[in-house]
Amino acid sequence: MIRDSSRFQPFSEQPVRLVGDQGEWLGAFELDLDDELLVRLYRDLVLARLLDERLVRLQLQGKSSFVAPSAGHEAIQIAIAHAVRPGFDWLFPYYRDYGVASTLGVPLVEIFGQMMGTRADPAKARQMPSHPSSRALNMFTALSPIAAHVPPAVGAGIAMKLAGRGEVCVTSFGDGATSEGDWHAAMNFAGVQGAPVVFVCENNRYAISVELQKQSGSATIAEKAHAYGMPGYRVDGMDVLACLYLMRELVGRARDGFGPALVEATVYRYGAHSSADDDSMYRPAEEVAAWRRRDPLPRYRALLERRELWDAAAEEALRAEVNASLTEAVHAAESAGGVPFEWMFDDVYATRPWHLDEQRAEAES
Amino acid sequence: MIRDSSRFQPFSEQPVRLVGDQGEWLGAFELDLDDELLVRLYRDLVLARLLDERLVRLQLQGKSSFVAPSAGHEAIQIAIAHAVRPGFDWLFPYYRDYGVASTLGVPLVEIFGQMMGTRADPAKARQMPSHPSSRALNMFTALSPIAAHVPPAVGAGIAMKLAGRGEVCVTSFGDGATSEGDWHAAMNFAGVQGAPVVFVCENNRYAISVELQKQSGSATIAEKAHAYGMPGYRVDGMDVLACLYLMRELVGRARDGFGPALVEATVYRYGAHSSADDDSMYRPAEEVAAWRRRDPLPRYRALLERRELWDAAAEEALRAEVNASLTEAVHAAESAGGVPFEWMFDDVYATRPWHLDEQRAEAES
Amino acid sequence: MNIVQAVTRTLSSEMERDDSVVVLGEDVGKRGGVFLATQGLFDRFGPDRVIDTPLSEAAIIGAALGMSVHGLRPVAEIQFADYVFHGFDQLVSQVAKTRYRSAGQFTAPMVVRMPAGGGVKGGHHHSQNPETHFVHTAGLQVVYPSTPADTVGMLRSAVRGEDPVVFMEPKRLYRAVKEDVPDDPDRLVPFGRAAVRRRGDDVVLISYGASMAETARAADALAEQGIESTVIDLRSLMPWDARTVLEHVARVGRCVLVSESPRTLGFMSEVAAVIAEEILDALLAPPLRVAGADTPYPYAQDRSYLPGPRRILNAVQKVLDY
Amino acid sequence: MNIVQAVTRTLSSEMERDDSVVVLGEDVGKRGGVFLATQGLFDRFGPDRVIDTPLSEAAIIGAALGMSVHGLRPVAEIQFADYVFHGFDQLVSQVAKTRYRSAGQFTAPMVVRMPAGGGVKGGHHHSQNPETHFVHTAGLQVVYPSTPADTVGMLRSAVRGEDPVVFMEPKRLYRAVKEDVPDDPDRLVPFGRAAVRRRGDDVVLISYGASMAETARAADALAEQGIESTVIDLRSLMPWDARTVLEHVARVGRCVLVSESPRTLGFMSEVAAVIAEEILDALLAPPLRVAGADTPYPYAQDRSYLPGPRRILNAVQKVLDY
Numbered sequence A, B: 001m002i003r004d005s006s007r008f009q010p011f012s013e014q015p016v017r018l019v020g021d022q023g024e025w026l027g028a029f030e031l032d033l034d035d036e037l038l039v040r041l042y043r044d045l046v047l048a049r050l051l052d053e054r055l056v057r058l059q060l061q062g063k064s065s066f067v068a069p070s071a072g073h074e075a076i077q078i079a080i081a082h083a084v085r086p087g088f089d090w091l092f093p094y095y096r097d098y099g100v101a102s103t104l105g106v107p108l109v110e111i112f113g114q115m116m117g118t119r120a121d122p123a124k125a126r127q128m129p130s131h132p133s134s135r136a137l138n139m140f141t142a143l144s145p146i147a148a149h150v151p152p153a154v155g156a157g158i159a160m161k162l163a164g165r166g167e168v169c170v171t172s173f174g175d176g177a178t179s180e181g182d183w184h185a186a187m188n189f190a191g192v193q194g195a196p197v198v199f200v201c202e203n204n205r206y207a208i209s210v211e212l213q214k215q216s217g218s219a220t221i222a223e224k225a226h227a228y229g230m231p232g233y234r235v236d237g238m239d240v241l242a243c244l245y246l247m248r249e250l251v252g253r254a255r256d257g258f259g260p261a262l263v264e265a266t267v268y269r270y271g272a273h274s275s276a277d278d279d280s281m282y283r284p285a286e287e288v289a290a291w292r293r294r295d296p297l298p299r300y301r302a303l304l305e306r307r308e309l310w311d312a313a314a315e316e317a318l319r320a321e322v323n324a325s326l327t328e329a330v331h332a333a334e335s336a337g338g339v340p341f342e343w344m345f346d347d348v349y350a351t352r353p354w355h356l357d358e359q360r361a362e363a364e365s
Numbered sequence C, D: 001m002n003i004v005q006a007v008t009r010t011l012s013s014e015m016e017r018d019d020s021v022v023v024l025g026e027d028v029g030k031r032g033g034v035f036l037a038t039q040g041l042f043d044r045f046g047p048d049r050v051i052d053t054p055l056s057e058a059a060i061i062g063a064a065l066g067m068s069v070h071g072l073r074p075v076a077e078i079q080f081a082d083y084v085f086h087g088f089d090q091l092v093s094q095v096a097k098t099r100y101r102s103a104g105q106f107t108a109p110m111v112v113r114m115p116a117g118g119g120v121k122g123g124h125h126h127s128q129n130p131e132t133h134f135v136h137t138a139g140l141q142v143v144y145p146s147t148p149a150d151t152v153g154m155l156r157s158a159v160r161g162e163d164p165v166v167f168m169e170p171k172r173l174y175r176a177v178k179e180d181v182p183d184d185p186d187r188l189v190p191f192g193r194a195a196v197r198r199r200g201d202d203v204v205l206i207s208y209g210a211s212m213a214e215t216a217r218a219a220d221a222l223a224e225q226g227i228e229s230t231v232i233d234l235r236s237l238m239p240w241d242a243r244t245v246l247e248h249v250a251r252v253g254r255c256v257l258v259s260e261s262p263r264t265l266g267f268m269s270e271v272a273a274v275i276a277e278e279i280l281d282a283l284l285a286p287p288l289r290v291a292g293a294d295t296p297y298p299y300a301q302d303r304s305y306l307p308g309p310r311r312i313l314n315a316v317q318k319v320l321d322y
Ligand SMILES: Cc1ncc(C[n+]2csc(CCOP(=O)(O)OP(=O)(O)O)c2C)c(N)n1
Pocket: A096, A144, A145, A146, A173, A174, A175, A176, A177, A178, A202, A204, A206, A207, A208, A273, D026, D055, D079, D083, D086
């Protein structure tokens, strides 16, 4: 059941790249996206970047207890969100996927509510910060245990196959996740079932401090797809157009019944692993600086400017607009207020059993 | 750290085969094993086959409660045992590996003691039948949970690498085992560490009733090695010489510090999965018959006969000799007698804690 | 109808009733499961709804979770309860917490069936009773019926429920216990209610699952000696029916708690703790546990490991003599 | 010396003493562990003995087993106790049963360290206390010290012992508790012995691990009210020191059992059950448990989830008023 992607070859040594350092188009085919979408992609990149900065700042201000920054990962995240049909397809993201959430349209107030643990979080502040979610958009609540969302993503994929409505599931995870047994079990089951799931590894070369060579027996993540009878692709995860074209192709392929695929998006996280980490202990500052020079935003902005779709004034206006909406959303999320103590005892089951009634009463007494 | 095997190519589509249907040598290189070893291999094949028949019979007679027959798997099992240095290298086998045990020299009385749960079992009849073991021969006690011995095998391999004495570890398992998360986690860790471990999959195309296509996303097991940065080889697991040459090569390669490898030995189990199974529910009798025609014993015997190393008289003498030693060992194992009730409470820890003293006393009262 | 048949027929009728019910696990297809609990379902409902999975319990439980989140009602089979540990994280960290961590936005109505218990010459890894691990995990419901009728009624409740259920089956009794079960598709046995199997004023015997057989035999033996026991079959362990237990133990004042999982932190530790907390003054004797040993499950001593009638009677004698 | 330092220094001196001691886990190398418990070991002992592993708890625990079987003395780190479930089968089915199933032919002297407990704003998966799962698994030793001195002494015992040890560390107290610890490499704290931290005749408070902090604070508050308590720190949960517990509870007649793992089948269920079985007649009041809730660990109510002094005092009042 393997249909090869028409534009891209699986298992290429070099990651697919479509936009050059100066914003030049490198594709062997024509760039055929309309201008509106091209601009929209840039807006989404900026939103994701500014959102991330805001989340980091909230943590520094003590308004949030934790953050896992996404700067450096935006291009692939935005491409994921643009490749799916929102509210129809499903996403099983991981904690760093704020670019997926913001692009998909998860309300900012919900995002900030979750980050600050207020009533604005539809999940009642049950999870620690950096666990995005959206029932309305079929985005399964992110969870902490690495790779543990991948088996459920495959289960959802199998259910989609049975339902036959053409839904697709996209699940994303880090490079470290590929070492977990759950990841393997899920990938293999998807391969056997030909489930419509696109697996996206945001390979930032580190799992906290552990670098890729200590993480993976194989040199690339993409080649692990061999083990599951599915194609594996490498893409420059900081090139939003390469990511989008590839993701659209693979989502379409899955939708048409040709089964799962694995994408390795090479990215880099600019910040520490999380607000609890100090990355200077394990990686040189020059390495970070070198990757920052490949930043997805200026590179893609240069492409837009070449096409006269963007300029400094547009940039300024956009940043002002985004910042204003972020400020407003933070404010709304904060003023929603904290969640009450006794909510702790709800939602363990559909109805609260006797022992939780007792425990709630004891705790309140 | 990949040194390619000189005689064999990894990831070949066709399994390596060195002996033809009529016992003709097919190798591109010369058969350079001495006659003694050539004969010894056949004796080991016959021992393994007759041992298996005896184990099956014991279960039918009600003297053992369970058996997982190995007929059809002998060639690769015997090759494993001949490729290692007994008592120096380590083995982490699985329940079906009686050919490994008998060839390595695990005393038959211990094997029967384990199968019948008598005092002749050095493991005190703690485990159900079909769980071979030998401390003296560094053969780790087989266990029931599929693939669970593979992570410890890798840990032992890493310890061997640190010790630097040139030990090697060989672990074997079925095709179904490759789906477990533990298997993946272990393979990957071995790949990262370059641990001296040879992984052998005895691919009999079924995990109980589940056929390979429902088991594995990839068409072959060998190609899964891509995911771990190690070479993967396919070999005709019913051709004892192909198995032996390949295993020696890979064990030597690991010993010399070139790291792990994966072997997929294509075999077939003639019997049901175990004495608790009825294979007619899921596979056609013709399929079994077809595989039986590739039986490792007559094929290899033909090679020996072509070289005038074997004849009907030798066969008859050997069978008589083996059967006599089996009968004697069964007798010795049986007359060792059952294990006492109170042994149940020992070996939970090095010394028995108070609560087990109490429980033992209560149970005896 | 015996207990395996109770499972098979209930699965079949639930699949008939509701298209969203699917079965998955190792060998559940053509083979009908190693205990034949899914026999015939593959032929009847086909490979889309009766799914032979690869050999991975994490894949089975994790995929079932994704299916249920997407709207199916999966019934997963773990071939032996002992193998649930390979998919343990999916069960305790993911399945159990799906409703809670999403505040009910996502839920996991699903069933994980597993044959459990010893006495089948299965050694360490075909004999265990891991209910403690599930009961201690908030978010899971745990049941362990001991009769065909309860198996039918509780499996129906499990399949139709709103939350994940660990459905433990007493494999030693699979074919040993038979009874007529009325063919009423709406007969559900609700969770959290114990069944009082026998009434007597001298001692209360409490058990569940496969050990109900030994407990009932002990009660018979006691009756022959003129000692009348109340026998409670808990059936449901999370939630469990503390009210019924406390009511009877308070009335009688003496009880013996029988379960075959390892004694330390076996389910009966909880029952004993609650009894001591709630009705201390009503106790005429200490609540005594008769349990499996705190050892791995041995092969050679397969039967002696179990809390059999002799050990139960010894304990009853102690609480009566107290 | 605080508790993290106690871990680091003990590992360092044990690695110095015995070449076969190796450390492995996620980020234990250059990063020194996310709590810095292995800081400096990588520089001192190199990558062969301080092994950064791939992100797989099954690989960590399973490889440690193989290493120990082959003669090393591995000390594995699970980054958070909550993630042990990803390697759970290796721990409960393999590590725990190695000695038993081989009748001592193969053994697994190894340590699995894991920071545990709540109160660190970590939500469901950085807060749990999974000791029940280990204690209920025959073959594992389980300890959960609450002081730097016990951490040193018990970690030494663990590394030098003959059987696998689950070594739980109270991460909430990592840097909060400090004391001088004599620099004596032969000072071992044996397993199975509780420490009596305070003596009083009105009530016995029993706890362990991180909850010792709240328990001690409750005892202080009681003392201010003129209520004198005996405070027992169990330290070791398998084996556990039932003798010391029974002796003091029998003497005083009233006890409160404090632990932060979920109440149902938390370790204190066992303690309560044993108290009820063994010394029923000495009890002047029911043994009351103050425990974590039977919910997944919540984020927003991180502190309220814990059994704090207020709830402990409420329970003490109840047993005194009984
Ligand atoms: C099962 C499990 N083990 C350990 C952890 C602790 N941990 C949190 S993030 C992380 C590294 C993840 O790395 P990767 O998958 O590459 O994702 P990245 O953070 O780099 O995007 C680790 C070890 C965890 N969350 N879950």
